[in-house]
Amino acid sequence: MHRDGPVRVAVIGGGCASITAAFELTRPIHQGKYQVTVYQQGWRLGGKGASGRGPAGRIEEHGLHVWLGFYENAFRLLRECYAELGRDPATCRMATWRDAFFPDSHVAVAEPAGNGEWLNWTAFFPPADGLPGDPLTADNPFTIKSYLVHTSALLRTLLVGLRTRHPQSDGCDTSAGAAGGGTDVPPVGTVESFIAQVADWLRFGALTAAAGLIEAAALVELVVRALPLYPQNLALQWLNAIAGIVRGQLESVMCADEDTRCKWEIIDLVLAILVGAVRFRLLLDPRGLDAINQYECREWLRMNGASERSLNSAFVRSLYDLALAYEGGDPQRPGLAAGQAVRGSLRMFFTYRGALFWKMRAGMGDVVFAPFYEVLKKRGVRFEFFHRLENVQLAPADTLAPGERPYVQALEFDVQARIEGGGEYQPLFDVNGLPCWPAAPNHAQLVDGARLQQEGRQFESHWDRRRVDTTTLQVGRDFDFVVLGVSIGVIPQVCREILARDARWRAMVANVKTVATQALQLWLREDMRQLGWNAPAVTLSGFVKPFDSWSDMTHLIPEEDWGDDAPPKAVAYFCSVLPDPPAPPPDGDAAYPAARRDEVYANAVHFLNHHIRDLWPRAAGADGFRWELLADPAAPRSTQADAASTDGAYALQSQYWAANVNPSDRYVLALPGSLQYRISPLDNTYDNLTIAGDWTDCGFNEGCVEAAVMSGRLAAHALARWPRLEDIIGYDHP
Amino acid sequence: MGTSERLHRTDPERTGPIRDAATYLRDAPSGDPGPASSDAADTPESAVAHGVRLGYKVIEEQILQGQQLAQRLGKATGKLGATGAAEATVLIERVLHLYKDVGALCMDAVEAVARSSAVRAGLARASDAIKAPHGSAEPPPAAPTPIAGARYSVEVASRRRLQVTLDLGMRAGQYVPRVLPLHAADAAIPALTAVSFDLDPALSEPRLRIDVPDTQPAGTYTGVVVDSASNEPRGVVSVRLLP
Numbered sequence: 001m002h003r004d005g006p007v008r009v010a011v012i013g014g015g016c017a018s019i020t021a022a023f024e025l026t027r028p029i030h031q032g033k034y035q036v037t038v039y040q041q042g043w044r045l046g047g048k049g050a051s052g053r054g055p056a057g058r059i060e061e062h063g064l065h066v067w068l069g070f071y072e073n074a075f076r077l078l079r080e081c082y083a084e085l086g087r088d089p090a091t092c093r094m095a096t097w098r099d100a101f102f103p104d105s106h107v108a109v110a111e112p113a114g115n116g117e118w119l120n121w122t123a124f125f126p127p128a129d130g131l132p133g134d135p136l137t138a139d140n141p142f143t144i145k146s147y148l149v150h151t152s153a154l155l156r157t158l159l160v161g162l163r164t165r166h167p168q169s170d171g172c173d174t175s176a177g178a179a180g181g182g183t184d185v186p187p188v189g190t191v192e193s194f195i196a197q198v199a200d201w202l203r204f205g206a207l208t209a210a211a212g213l214i215e216a217a218a219l220v221e222l223v224v225r226a227l228p229l230y231p232q233n234l235a236l237q238w239l240n241a242i243a244g245i246v247r248g249q250l251e252s253v254m255c256a257d258e259d260t261r262c263k264w265e266i267i268d269l270v271l272a273i274l275v276g277a278v279r280f281r282l283l284l285d286p287r288g289l290d291a292i293n294q295y296e297c298r299e300w301l302r303m304n305g306a307s308e309r310s311l312n313s314a315f316v317r318s319l320y321d322l323a324l325a326y327e328g329g330d331p332q333r334p335g336l337a338a339g340q341a342v343r344g345s346l347r348m349f350f351t352y353r354g355a356l357f358w359k360m361r362a363g364m365g366d367v368v369f370a371p372f373y374e375v376l377k378k379r380g381v382r383f384e385f386f387h388r389l390e391n392v393q394l395a396p397a398d399t400l401a402p403g404e405r406p407y408v409q410a411l412e413f414d415v416q417a418r419i420e421g422g423g424e425y426q427p428l429f430d431v432n433g434l435p436c437w438p439a440a441p442n443h444a445q446l447v448d449g450a451r452l453q454q455e456g457r458q459f460e461s462h463w464d465r466r467r468v469d470t471t472t473l474q475v476g477r478d479f480d481f482v483v484l485g486v487s488i489g490v491i492p493q494v495c496r497e498i499l500a501r502d503a504r505w506r507a508m509v510a511n512v513k514t515v516a517t518q519a520l521q522l523w524l525r526e527d528m529r530q531l532g533w534n535a536p537a538v539t540l541s542g543f544v545k546p547f548d549s550w551s552d553m554t555h556l557i558p559e560e561d562w563g564d565d566a567p568p569k570a571v572a573y574f575c576s577v578l579p580d581p582p583a584p585p586p587d588g589d590a591a592y593p594a595a596r597r598d599e600v601y602a603n604a605v606h607f608l609n610h611h612i613r614d615l616w617p618r619a620a621g622a623d624g625f626r627w628e629l630l631a632d633p634a635a636p637r638s639t640q641a642d643a644a645s646t647d648g649a650y651a652l653q654s655q656y657w658a659a660n661v662n663p664s665d666r667y668v669l670a671l672p673g674s675l676q677y678r679i680s681p682l683d684n685t686y687d688n689l690t691i692a693g694d695w696t697d698c699g700f701n702e703g704c705v706e707a708a709v710m711s712g713r714l715a716a717h718a719l720a721r722w723p724r725l726e727d728i729i730g731y732d733h734p
Numbered sequence: 735m736g737t738s739e740r741l742h743r744t745d746p747e748r749t750g751p752i753r754d755a756a757t758y759l760r761d762a763p764s765g766d767p768g769p770a771s772s773d774a775a776d777t778p779e780s781a782v783a784h785g786v787r788l789g790y791k792v793i794e795e796q797i798l799q800g801q802q803l804a805q806r807l808g809k810a811t812g813k814l815g816a817t818g819a820a821e822a823t824v825l826i827e828r829v830l831h832l833y834k835d836v837g838a839l840c841m842d843a844v845e846a847v848a849r850s851s852a853v854r855a856g857l858a859r860a861s862d863a864i865k866a867p868h869g870s871a872e873p874p875p876a877a878p879t880p881i882a883g884a885r886y887s888v889e890v891a892s893r894r895r896l897q898v899t900l901d902l903g904m905r906a907g908q909y910v911p912r913v914l915p916l917h918a919a920d921a922a923i924p925a926l927t928a929v930s931f932d933l934d935p936a937l938s939e940p941r942l943r944i945d946v947p948d949t950q951p952a953g954t955y956t957g958v959v960v961d962s963a964s965n966e967p968r969g970v971v972s973v974r975l976l977p
Contacts, residue, residue, distance in 0.1 A: 007741060093976050098897065127887075288753025361895075407740070480741040558895065682749040687742055699751040718746060725748075732752040 006035035009719065010411060010479040012389050013664075014040040015047020016074070016705050017692035018485030019372045020712025023077060025720055026379040034720065036381045037479075041388040041416065042459035043427055043441035044365065045373055047487065048665060049705065051363030052439030056633030057431045057561025059363040060439050060656045062665065063519045064551050064575040066359055066539055067101065067132075069352025071706040072729040073713060075133030078368065084375050094434055100367035102555075103127065103355030108540035110548075110615070111314030118543070118614040121262055121314065122535040125349075125356040132353045136729070261309075268310040269301060273342055276304035288734035289339035296672045300338035318542035319345065321549050321576070323702065324667045329515050329579035331545050335671040340701050343733065347700075357539055359551075362559040365437040370428055374435065385425040386416040386446075386459065388467070389486060392689070394497045395475075406501070407687040408482050410474050414467035416459050418447040431561055462493075462662045463590045481688045483715050488695035489514050489663025498686070504679060511677040512695050514666035516578040518600045520547055520607075521656040523568040523631040524619075528552060531570065531629075532617035544611045546603040547574035568631040574607075577667075578659055596659035604657055605649045627651040668695045668703035675701045681714035690718040699731035706730075892946035895976040900942055902959060902969035909961040911940070913971050916957035926955045926973060944973060952977040 009025055011018045018038065025034040044050050051061045067074065079097045087095035094100050108122040276282075276292070285291040292300055298311050310316065319341070320326070320334045327333040348356070360367045373383070393410040400406065419425050425445055428435040441459060443449030447468070458464040473479050486494065491509055498505050524531065537552035553571040562568065578600065585592040609624035619626060632654035660666065678697035681690045691711075694703045698711035713728045725731060888898050902911070916926040928945035952975045959969040 093895070099976075286754035290753055476740045481743070680749045682746045684743050684746060684749075688740065690743075697750065719743065721744070734753055 007033055007481065007719075008479045009034050009036045009481045009483060010473060011036055011038045011483040011485055012411070013047060013485035013487075013693075014038055014045035014369070014383075015485060015487070015693065016049055016368075016708035017694065017696075017712035017715065018047075018483060019045060019369065019376070020077060020709045021483045021485065021692050021715040022376055022381055023081065023372060024713055024716030024723060026376065026381055027722070029722065030720065032380070036376075037384060038376075038381060039384045039387040039389065039411075039413065041386070043385055043425065044437045045369045045383075045427070046365050046437070047485075047708075048660075048667070049364045049368065051365035051437060053363070053366075053429075053431050053436045053561075054439040054633075054656065056563075057436075057559075058521075058523065058633060058656065059366070059556055059560060060521065060658075061363060061519065061573065062658065062660060063517055064539075064549055064573045065364045065705075066104070066357050066551060067705060068348055069103075069128065069132050069355050069358060070347040070730075071132055071358075071704075071709070072136075072353075074705045074709040075131075075358075076729070077133075077709060078371075079133045081371050081375050084378075085371050092433065094361065094367060097133075100361050100371075101358045102361065104357040104359045104537075104539065105355045106536045106538045107356060108535065108538040109314040109318040110540055110543040119314075120535070120540065120615070122538055125352075127355055128353050130353040132358065134353065262313070262315070265307075265310040265313040265315055268305075268307055269313075269316070272301045272304040272306035272310075273345075276300060282734070289343045290675070291339065292342070293337040293339040293675045294673050295338040296334075297336040297338045297341040298334070299672075314542045321541040321543075323670070324515055324517060324577050325669060326515060326577045327513060327669065327671060329517075329577040331577075335669065337670050337672045337675050337701075340670045340675060343700070344702050347730070359553075359555065362434065362556065363436065366431075366434060366559075370435045370437060373428070383424060383427075385427060386419075387471070388414045388416055389490075389494045390414050390470075392482070392484065392495050392498060394501070394686075397501070405685065405687040408475060408689045410472050411479070411482065412472050413470065414465070415469035415471055416457070416467055417441075417449070417452060418468055420445055420447055420449075432559070434559070458593070460662065461593050462664070463585075463587065463592055465587070475688065481690070481719050483690055483692050483719070485692040485712070485715075487514070487664040487666065487693055488512050488668060489666045493663065502685070504677075504685070508677045508679055511671075511674040513669050513671055513674065514663075514695075515669055516580060516596070517660045517665075517667050518546060518576055518578040518603065519656075519658045519660065520574040520600070520604045521553075522572045522574075523633075523655065524570040524572065524629050525566070525568055525631050526618075526629055527569040528554065528616070531619045533615060540615075543615065544607075546576050546578070546600075547607050547611075548576045550574050550615065562631075562633065566631075574604075578661065593659065593661055596661045597657070600657050600659045601652065604652060604655075608652070609649075625649075630655055668693075670702045681711055682718050684718065690715045699728070699733065887941045889941055889943045890946070891944070893948050894946055894950070894952075896946060897974040897976070898942070898944060899972040899974075900959075900969070901972070909968065910963065911959050911968060912962040913942070913959050914957045916955035916971060916973055918951070918953045918955050920953070923951050923953065926950065926957070929957060929971065929973075942971065946973070946975065950975060 009022075011022050022036045022038055025036055038045075044052065046062070048062050049065060051059055051065075054060045075097070078100075082095075082097040082100070089095040089099075092099075105125050105127060106122060107125060108120055111119045111121065113119045280292055282289060282291060295303070298316065302308075302311055320336060323336060323341075323344070325334055325336045327335045377383070389411065391410075391412040392408055393412060395407055395409040397406070426442075427437060429438055429442070430436070443453040446452055452468075455466075457466055484495075488509065491505075492499065495505065499509065528537070533552075537554060539549070539551040541549040543550060551573045553573050554569070556571050557567055557569075560567070578596065609620070612625060613620040619629060627649060628651070630651045632651070634654065675697070678695065678701060679691065680697040681692055683691075692708075692715035693711055694705075694707035696711045696714075698707050698714055700707045700710055710728055710731060713723055714725075714731070717723060717725060717728070886900060888900065890896065890898065911931045913929050913931060916929055917923075918925070926944070926946060928943075928947075930943050932941055932943060955973045955975065957971050958967050959971055960966060961968050
């Protein structure tokens, strides 16, 4: 790379990965070497993390956004962003990152009780040392040692808890050596006597031994199974008898105590991971956990001894729900690559800092993308809103010099709107002193804005292709390098030439799949305790479809702008996958988004009428949901109850719901057998193009903020050799 | 535009992460100073690889013994007499130790890398573990008794947004803390008095409880934590009540 003057970088898209790349390329260390322009369709940054302020300053999100305590890259950059932003704590309530995020240590899972009702388990994850984004010290959390230490500690904690809470102990602590009185003891020296002994261990709390016994026996079982030493394979029969009967005994004991059973399931899964790590020799495999990405996670756990009960437990279902891991949005087709699932679980449970979850004090757009936008503006980054990429044009193959790699020759955009005066669009507006993104564009800034508004142009809809102009950027004249930060769902639309030439890209598009999601937000006029939820404010998953995940977001109310006229007392966010239709809609089907939105609305009505009582018992009566609970920002409180009582479910129209069906809005899956098709931002097949997003091969190949940030950092490294790969936290990881 | 007229990317040093446990540990990241290696004779990579292989050797040793036992069981035509039951107990004990040894060895080996001066000692421990006879079956050691007060939880009853800072000079387990009223800089502002320490029964941890009245003015309130027995100052509680 050599030439006088700044290097011009076109960043396409404004999601986490793109903004990260822009942030990295404009660091002071580069001394202005990179001149970055961000091209964004519509009026706001954020991608799948975008949010907007609606009526009454309501925060309207793309979905449920909670950051995890292991998002080291994301938090590190966010902290740097806030430090550079330099807001005054005396005058701004969101001056530091700690103002913007707060720890949430409560997690809940929902489980069907078998009688049509649901049990809700709430767990408290104790605060862990440090804060996410802190400099790493000698106690680097991303080592095998650290994982094993944490795993051992978890097992010990769970096992000790089991022993002291066993129902038959009558509240007394029992020891492994205690004898079981009143049991008919079979003759010594028989299989029955051995089984009776094991049963006594279980009954009197020797679960530490029992858990190790079962897993170790299963390991020996596997080895013996591979040794055809005996015609009758007596040893195998013997071991199978032990394993089967011991598991049966264990399950019968566990069923007496739901809390014990829940913990046993987690023990069972953790042990299966440990046994699997040994069986598959993951510690020595140069591919690390990627070596088992061909397996579906449940299948792999089953191979390593996990019980069916554990595999179908609320805990496992919750992990799938949180990862939206359902191919095609079909609950009957769960799919998670085992290696990435284990990596994600290890990172999630054993390397979090501060708290397992971190919640935002306002919308993700407000606390993440607005600060980044402001900092990037200060650094001289230009933003071209209302620019929708239409084509990445490659230089014709016959024009390449010998040995020259293919490169992007031009970028073709549809211009969705022009800005009055020809300047830059000013996207933020003020909500109680905080710069925020609106839920709709500011048409007053647009040329012919009133007409565009009247025509109902949907600037973020894939199915609204209307434009006011086109523009083409030429390499050498307008840009030198491209960071393609659009989502994988958009690639078939905009990278037609690359796909026509490149089998790797075709394989990536065919195998890296996405899923549509649905979101529902409710503002309620009674607090959670009044509604019957007596546990702490939680993030819960594993609940009934179509809204299997719920987070209590009541803390957001002070950040909204309800005035003094009876603001709501609770806010609830729900989300889940949204099943795909049998055939994808044609690009010309302008009615498709609205139809899916109507579908989500119907889902919400049914969900509230029939299922919400299992979470909030007092939110529904004999006739279904109490619609008068919904707070309507458009109506004074005195009129709301009357309107709701007459219109019933129509009151839901005052709330917020979304069908995230745009290709760029779809959540990226980590399906078994698919991850090897991802392409890295470091790949240099195309000389002046790098890619960025949580769909790339970024080291943590699962749809999340952390993956997107890691990918953005990799994209920056691909162009600028900075940050160092060693500084991308968790990139080099088993 | 020809190749000479536009900028080119330099070739990357690699295009994927390092997943191999034997090689992915290396110098601390540039922004995160870590322990420096002073033992040049044994590379971290070889130590890890050796330690992990030792772990597998333990497994194989255990499997071999299990296999021998299975052979004897086969010769007994499936009938478990007194001797068979005893051997079954031995098998159970051994497989229990298998699980424990694998974890212990891996921890030892990787720890050795983290502190390269201890590489030899760590590997020696690993070797000893292989040679040492296994004891009787027993549960893994119970969790260590929690150090009372090693960690505090904070419970806040407030409709307002606030930040709490608890700064204690000594480990809380060594005394019973008591917090004095939290005062603002302006003496005219009423102090926060509903602040106390107690024991969280769910977590068996000490808990700092703070109750902030709705009408409390914004500002920073600070109070002293004392040893309730001696009244000696031990730390500070600070509450920043946001506007």
